[in-house]
Amino acid sequence: MIYAPCRSTHGRRRSAFSGALAASRIRAALLCVARLDYLFVQPRRRYRFDLCVTGRIGQKMEFGSLHVMMINTDDTHRSVRTQHETDNKQLALQALAQGAQDYLVKGQLTPELLSRALRYAIERGRILKQLQTEVQERQRSEQTLRLIVEGTASVTGKDFFHSLVRSLAEALEARYAFITECIEDCPGYLRAIAFWQGKEFGEGFEYDVHGTPCEQVINSRGCQCYPNGLQSLFPEEADLVMMEAVSYSGIALLDTAGELMGHLAVLDDKPMETEPRNTALLEIFAARAAAEMERLRAEEAMRISQEKFSTAFRSSPSGISISTLNNGRYIEVNDSYLRMLGYSRSELIGKSALELGIWVKAEDRATMSQLLQTQRAVSNLEIEFRKKSGQTFLGLVSAEVVDLGDEPCLLAITTDITVQRKRLHRELAVFQFRGLIQNLAAYRCEVTVSLRV
Incomplete structure (x- = not known):
């Protein structure tokens, strides 16, 4: 929309009427071409113009494909002071400072000059609109990035998934978002571990994916989108009717080995845009969700393994010790090891077997150290040890080098x-x-x- 403002003696805007544009019919003494979204509304009709030239008489004309009108206005905020038939540089600068995009003088005005001014103004308007769109897209991207950070970095563990689905729904402007995990020993069944339903979190649930929008996601182990008509595509899924779901988008969650762990999905009560940006956002959230899910599974497997080791460590009838490889200082021992040597825990932890004189023969220690350096493990070595009382006994030793954190240690099992x-x-x-x-x-x-x- 192009607007050419000037000061007028009339205080009301009049409606436009049709005509043909010619240079001789332009009645404005001074013309300033500026961009403005301008819409004139009459009862039952709307008029949208590309050029508005203010003057004393209202006229509507056509200039090529442009719709032009003459109007009266007293809009002092948009108008520019005029001077008849004068090429005033100071006035031109004032006009440009107040938002005009060009400055034309009556005596110098020709159809070619007006055409050029209009083309330049329209092109500048197009560029300005493009810049505004880019700014809005950047602001939207920054907002999305903030939601991603808030949804994937502020918390960990079980609370992480609740934060993630809520942030995902906000980023994609969807009503529902949920994340599921596969149920072991029940192929085709999923368990929702976090569910956002617009205003609050819903309860977890389990369901069979057969006949649901999630089925294709799980079977393909990829991404699937149904942008509209979701209920007609899955007429037997009653929950979609209850949720008023119209669209759906979901993506599978895979671990680093490519094994299926679950999926992440959003549903909305309006059609969903199929922009690459939305797919990219879903993939970003899914990657973070899969990484956290795999991390939690690894932690759980580690916890179970530690519990098993701890149970075996405590209940073993053989003496088990963990010591540093470099200096041989005891880190942990079980009760059987204490009974076998006759020491208390406080007497052993932090000390080495060499300090306590547990080794009877130095050559046995040297042989074992050499084997550990070359093989990192020994099995069924018969070594003579000394108890706290001074009594000696023959032990059958198996040992292996293990890494605890960043420090190499020795895990040894000794049987009297x-x-x-x-x-x-x-x-x-x-x-x-x-x-x-x-x-x-x-x-x-x-x-x-x-x-x-």
């Missing part, structure tokens, strides 16, 4: 085989004695036979 070894020695002695008796008896028989002969 002194009793077993003594029993074995006794059994071996009995076996050898019996063999000796049998051999002696056989020898006596041979001697007797020889004498008789």
Whole structure:
């Protein structure tokens, strides 16, 4: 829209009427071409013009494809002071300062000059509109980025998913948003772990994906969008009617190995735009959700593993110790290890076996250290140890180098085989004695036979 303001003696705007534009019919003494969205409304009709030239007489004309009108106005906010038939540079600067895009003088006005001024004004208007659109898009992107940060970085754990679905719904301007996880041992069933329903969070739920918009997302392990007519596409899904759902967009959540973990979806009660920007936003939220879900699963697996190790560590009949690899200082030991050596926990933790004199033979320690350096593990080594009382015993040791945090440590399992070894020695002695008796008896028989002969 182009607006050419000047001061008028009349105080009301009049309606326009049709005609043909010619340079001789332009009645404005001074013409300033400026951009303005200008809409004139009459009862039952609306007129939209590309050029408004203020003057004393209202006229509507046409200039090519442009609709032009002559109006009267006393809009002092938009008008520019005029001087008849004068090419006044100072006045031109004032006009431009007040928003005019061009300055034309009556005596110099020609159809070509007016045409050029209009083209330039329209082009400037187009550029300005484009800049405004870019500014609005940037503001929208900044707002979206803020929602992404708030929805994916402010919290962790279970609360993370509630924050994420709410921020996702706001970013995509959707009414509903929810995230699910697959139910183990129940293929095709999902469990919602966070559900935003417009004004508040809903309760978690479980459902069969068959016949729902989520089915294609789960089967394809990708992204699926139904921008309109959702209820007609899934007529058997009664929940869509209850939710007044019109559109849907969902994306699968995959772990780093490509395994399906669940999905993220939004629903709306109005048609959904299929812009690449919306798909990109959904992918950003999905990537963050998948990373957090995988992290929580890894934490849970670690917790279960630690519980199993802790149970085995405490209840094992063999002595188990964890010590640093560099200096051999004890970090943790179980009760069986304490009973086997006769020390209390406070006497062992922070000390090394070398300091306490637990090693009986230095060569046993050297042999074990050499094997650990080359193999990082040893198995079934028979080593003689010394108890706190000074009594020695024979231990069967298996050990492996493990990393606890950033420090290499030694996990060792020791079994006192002194009793077993003594029993074995006794059994071996009995076996050898019996063999000796049998051999002696056989020898006596041979001697007797020889004498008789």
